[in-house]
Amino acid sequence: MKTGLERQRWLQLLAELYEQTGHPRGELKICTSCAEAPCEVGPEQVTLLPFEDEFIQSRLAAEGRSVSLAEVQAIAGCEHCPFFVSRRCSIHPHRPIDCRTYPLVPTFAAKQEFEFTVSGVCPLRAGVDRPFIQLMMDVWKKLLPLLSAQWKGGYAARQPSDKLEKLVNLP
Numbered sequence: 001m002k003t004g005l006e007r008q009r010w011l012q013l014l015a016e017l018y019e020q021t022g023h024p025r026g027e028l029k030i031c032t033s034c035a036e037a038p039c040e041v042g043p044e045q046v047t048l049l050p051f052e053d054e055f056i057q058s059r060l061a062a063e064g065r066s067v068s069l070a071e072v073q074a075i076a077g078c079e080h081c082p083f084f085v086s087r088r089c090s091i092h093p094h095r096p097i098d099c100r101t102y103p104l105v106p107t108f109a110a111k112q113e114f115e116f117t118v119s120g121v122c123p124l125r126a127g128v129d130r131p132f133i134q135l136m137m138d139v140w141k142k143l144l145p146l147l148s149a150q151w152k153g154g155y156a157a158r159q160p161s162d163k164l165e166k167l168v169n170l171p
């Protein structure tokens with residue numbers, strides 16, 4: 001059962017990570033080259049972190065945008081996401097950490113370890129650079145101690161493992 005303390009901890013960490021991965025730090029230059037920016041398409045799913053639904057809802061409310069928790073919880077791969085409007089992310093500054101991490105996909109090992117694979121669906125995946133990977137490494141290292149085995153298992157189950165590739169040939 002989630003406690004108030006746990007909730008507070010998560011909300012603080014999310015605020016820190018959204019700041020750390022805000023524009024332009026958390027954005028790959030290659031993404032602006034993708035004419036229609038339809039990332040997270042195909043079989044991929046977006047998984048929200050604990051309390052990330054209410055965190056995003058409160059950020060949008062602070063901008064005067066009223067959305068329900070159910071709408072935020074319906075965030076999925078872009079093509080199935082309620083916030084994918086005119087082939088753009090309409091909540092870009094408030095998008096989830098999982099969207100910010102794309103096209104990297106963490107795969108979890110035992111204990112507090114993980115490694116990144118890259119989505120084989122992203123047409124520009126070869127342009128993923130080291131600074132972006134390092135930034136996201138830092139983010140997921142901060143997340144890992146708070147993630148339950150159940151959350152990690154659920155995340156892994158939503159990934160199309162046959163579409164994930166090793167990170168190679170980095171610039």
Ligand code: SF4
Nearest residue numbers: 078081083084089099
């Ligand atoms: S929140 Fe934005 S980036 Fe994430 S799946 Fe929805 S439209 Fe795509």
